[in-house]
Amino acid sequence: MDIRSLKFFLAVLEQGSITKASESVHVAQPALGLHIRKLEEELDLQLLERHSRGVRATEAGELLARHAELILRDVELAKEEMTNYLKVPSGKITIGLTPTAREAIAVPLVARVSRDLPSVHLTVKEALSESLVEYLLNYRADAALVYNTREGADQLAFEPLANENMYFVYPLKEGVREPDTIPLAEVLQHRLILPTRPHLVRTEIDRLASNLEVTPEIIHEVDSMPAIRDFVARGLGCSVMPHGAASNIIYSGLVGSRLIVQPEIKRILHLAYLRRRSISKAFDATLRVLKTVVEEEKQRSGGQWQPILAQFQRASTLTLEPNTVPAMSPMSHVQ
Structure with a gap:
């Protein structure tokens, strides 16, 4: 077992195919396959199993992969020290x-x-x-x-x-000028689009809503801030996010933002x-x-x-x- 063989083994797992791995590490496919076979012979274990779309690690192969990642990381650290x-x-x-x-x-x-x-x-x-x-x-x-x-x-x-302050973001209505701040209790009266738990924003909104004995109306759950802000820009609901996360559509005039107060929410x-x-x-x-x-x-x-x-x-x-x-x-x- 050597460093080169461990690198080749991880490359095969990453690519899911010996053919693709040979291209990524610039080694001929037969030579790469030989390295894998020698590893299996040395350990007396099957490390890979074939399926219709390529190869995947056996349970023993997954164990070796974890060790290989640590070994290669230690090698990189040694190089860094030098x-x-x-x-x-x-x-x-x-x-x-x-x-x-x-x-x-x-x-x-x-x-x-x-x-x-x-x-x-x-x-x-x-x-x-x-x-x-x-x-x-x-x-x-x-x-x-x-x-x-x-x-x-x-x-x-x-x-x-x-610190990062949380803002209420909402679709802009033409001719309507909203205040710069909004109490959390008022935020919770709106139809909201939020991430799923355990996202920190969602977890904190749920916790504070419970303290206020309010059940927020969460109409959609989306685990992507870019997607959420696009939905808000299209008028599909409101949300809670950092100002910077919505800055592009705020400055483009598609949505408005108000600092949440009573209480302020910071992360x-x-x-x-x-x-x-x-x-x-x-x-x-x-x-x-x-x-x-x-x-x-x-x-x-x-x-x-x-x-x-x-x-x-x-x-x-x-x-x-x-x-x-x-x-x-x-x-x-x-x-």
Whole structure:
């Protein structure tokens, strides 16, 4: 068993076909098949099974794949430590972003890394906060911007970076000028399009509605913010989301937005990464760029994020300690 064979094995699983894998790794199909057969002979186990559309892992193959991913990640970390001796930051860095964070900063982040860190190969992965935490714990991402998650607090460091206010977004009516704010109780009187649980926005709306002893009228459930804002723009209902998530259609005049008050609903943006990891120059430099881009978005008029409030920053830092749960709700609210 060697590193090359493990890479080939994972490529076959990713492509679902030895033929496609041979093209992706630039190895002849017979040679690739030989590597797989030698792995099976060495382990005395069947690792792949054929089906009508290609191949898939057996139970033993899935177990090997998990080990192979960890082994190859350790090899990459070793390479990163060696490059740490270089003056110029270089290497592969993977950053995870939530959908709203991706819309807000992915372009300036990639542009800044390309300009300032030309020897860093940056990969951006998009997922919800819960999935990004799993990526970090499974070494599929080096760092991520996540919201209010407490999962993995014993293995991950969380740095609070910004607040994000929730807004009521609604189809604009010609000639009607609405106030800039709206009480939550009034929001709950509208026909709403919201994500399904356990999305943080939906979970918090359900919790606060229960506190008010109100049953919100949720007419559609959609697990995509871009889709929700399109539905709102077409007059199919209203929703709750960060201002930045709806900024394109707000500025185009298709929908209006009102800051939710009584209570205000905020969620906290954190930078998350493994506590115990090799801190390469590339990692350190990329995180500095990431923090700079987030800070610029906070300062931008109409930006996605706002400066973090002192009391929430103190509460959030509790997640930096292992096995500590902050005394705050998943989304913070202020009267």
